[in-house]
Amino acid sequence: MIDQRAWSVRVHEDFRDLEQLEGQWNHWAEDPPFRRYDWQRTWWEVYGPGSLSRKRSRLCILEVRHGETLAGIVPLYREWHPLWGWVLRWLGSGEVCSDYLGPIAPACYQEHVGRVAIIALHALALGKSRFQDVTIDRSPAPRLTCHRIDWDGMRADDPAVQAVRIQAETLKWALDVRPTESSWQLALPRTWGEYLDSLQPRSVRRRYRKLSRAYLDHPDLVLHVVGKQEVFGTPxxxxxxxxxxxLVQLHQARRRQVGDQGLFASTQFEVFHRRILTEYLPSGRAALAWLEWQGQPIAAEYLLLSGKTVMAYQSGINPDFLTLSPGHLMSLSLIREAIRWGFETFDLLRGDEPYKRHLGARPTPLVRIRAAPPQVSARWRFTLWNWGRHSRELLRRMKAKNIDFGGTMMEDDQVAAVDS
Known part of the structure; x- marks a missing residue:
């Protein structure tokens, strides 16, 4: 049970009601830009009910107080799905792929805010204005239909996330918690030489040393960075x-080459980031970089900056220069410059691509939580979704082993090759 002193939750359905909390919100959000007020408000303005894809969506931000003290903020929205009903998600989720999402609170309140958030959502789903020492304020009525929560991009070790799991189980919610792709961070050493010496295994170290000698100091290879002058030394x-x-051209060209439409095919994705960069570039929270070989752009990177951390958010490479390994050259160039700029961490964010381990990064586990309150309609929808998920996983395993419905299977050595 949580502390027995008075807790209260106010549900906000309009960002204008939260403007006075912006400073506190950003202070508690700490470093990741994905959790900041400006990132999440811009996301809602672009991806909210004004967009074609989310016409049936509603803001649902929980302001959690302990007595008269603001204890935390839980930035959610709910979206209607024809099969799953009203689903609660994090602001900033979806194709923008924001990492490190979760309740926003100081360290002393994180666990409590996670617990209180689930209690409040439980009470709202049941149409109650009070439940287990938590008072809920939502006008005009206390009921807020919720058939499921679907929370992605959260650190597995986040105290608030762990509290959410425990409290949901206590309240008899149906729960599905599973790991997703990790995020990857590289602790930067003091010098470029130390970085190259640290690479493992030896084959990777030899390869990157060879690339460094052949290209990084070559006069035909030039790195351009657009960002705040005080950070990068360039205007x-x-x-x-x-x-x-x-960036857009290289990203789209490479994605089309591999049969994918590319993220920038989404008008909303591009509009969102253009608006973010208008604020983040001059303030030193973002940078755009591209790499040229003999005057031709061969790679580009969209960087987010947070304290002493550089985040490699989005990239593109020129498919006409693949023999140069432009992606590796861009990563190595940026890591070398990040050391020179004085950053301490290079964050490659979500995705378990092998190159991240080769660069020396270490994984931070992320989880996805899906849960449904103890109501008949919500449980029925959750059971249907769970059945569909298991069916898809079974089909994927069968496809991986090349099993058809007639019982034909590849030889064991072929199966082993596929599985590896």
Missing amino acids: CDDNWQSAWNI
């Missing part, structure tokens, strides 16, 4: 759209 060009266009 922030107001006309940063040229750097942006290079």
Whole structure:
């Protein structure tokens, strides 16, 4: 049970009601830009009910107080799905792929805010204005239909996330918690030489040393960075759209080559980031970089900056220069410059691609939580979803082993090759 002193939760359905909390919100959000007020408000303005894809969505931000003290903020929205009903998700989730999401609170309140959030959602689903020493304020009525929560991109070791799991089980919610792709961080040493010496295994170290000698100091290879001058030593060009266009062109060209439409095929994705960069570039929270070989752009990177951390958020490579390993050259160039700029961590964010381990990064486990309150309609929908998930997993395993419905199977050595 949580502390027996008075807790209260106010449900906000309009960002204008939260403007006075912006400073506290950003202070508690700490470093990751994905948790900041400006990132999440911009996301809602672009991806909210004004968009074609989310016309039936509603803001649902929980303001949690302990007595008169603001204890935390839980930034959610709910979206209607024809099969799963009203689903609660984090602001900033979806194709923007924000990492490190979760309740926003100081360390002393994180666990409590996670517990109180689930208790409040439980009470709202049941149409109650009070439940287990938690008072819920939502006008005009206390009921808020919720058939499921679907929370992605959370650190597995987040105290608030762990509290959510425990409290949901206590309240008899149906619960599905599973790991997703990890995020990957590289602790930067003091010098470039130390970094190269630290790479493992030896084959990777030899390869990156060879790339470094052959290209990084070659006069035909030039790294351009657009960002705050005090950070990078180069002026922030107001006309940063040229750097942006290079990123978009290279990203889309590479994705089309591998049969994917690319993220920038989404108008909303591009609009969102153009708005974010308008604020983040001059303030030193973002940078755009591209790498040229003999005057031709061969790679580009969209960086987010947070304290002493550089985050490699989105990239693109020129498919006409694959023999140069442009992706590896861009990563190595940025890591070398990040050391020179004085950063301490290079964060490669979510995704378990092998190159991240080769660069020396270490994984931080992330989890996804799906849960349904103890109501007949919510449980029925959750059971249907769970059955569908198990069916898809079974089909994927059968496809991986090349099993058809007639019982044909590849030879054992072929199966082993596929599984590896």
